[in-house]
Amino acid sequence: MQTSAEWQTELGRQIRALRIRQNLDQRQLSQRAGIALNAVKNLERGKGATLHSLIQALRVLNRADWLGSLAPAVSISPVQMLKTKAPRQRVSRRRKRAKKAQRK
Numbered sequence: 300m301q302t303s304a305e306w307q308t309e310l311g312r313q314i315r316a317l318r319i320r321q322n323l324d325q326r327q328l329s330q331r332a333g334i335a336l337n338a339v340k341n342l343e344r345g346k347g348a349t350l351h352s353l354i355q356a357l358r359v360l361n362r363a364d365w366l367g368s369l370a371p372a373v374s375i376s377p378v379q380m381l382k383t384k385a386p387r388q389r390v391s392r393r394r395k396r397a398k399k400a401q402r403k
Contacts, residue, residue: 308345
């Protein structure tokens with residue numbers, strides 16, 4: 300299994316290859332994506348970038364389809380649906396007992 304750093308490096312290599320294949324320099328990609336030049340450089344070096352920068356760059360490089368593989372649709376089997384309750388709509392509140400226990 301790859302480490303996070305290895306994934307970032309590999310993704311950076313692929314983004315760089317796509318950019319070069321489309322005959323774009325880093326500055327052109329940054330301008331078209333509406334992100335900073337340093338964001339493109341960091342993406343390509345695998346040195347971290349924001350999710351926003353990644354999405355914008357992938358859109359310009361016509362690879363927004365990659366994003367679908369990062370968050371595939373959740374599927375639940377019909378049997379599992381029968382066993383589970385209705386999906387939660389809200390986050391539950393913290394219980395007051397926990398606060399009282401901390402004071403003691």
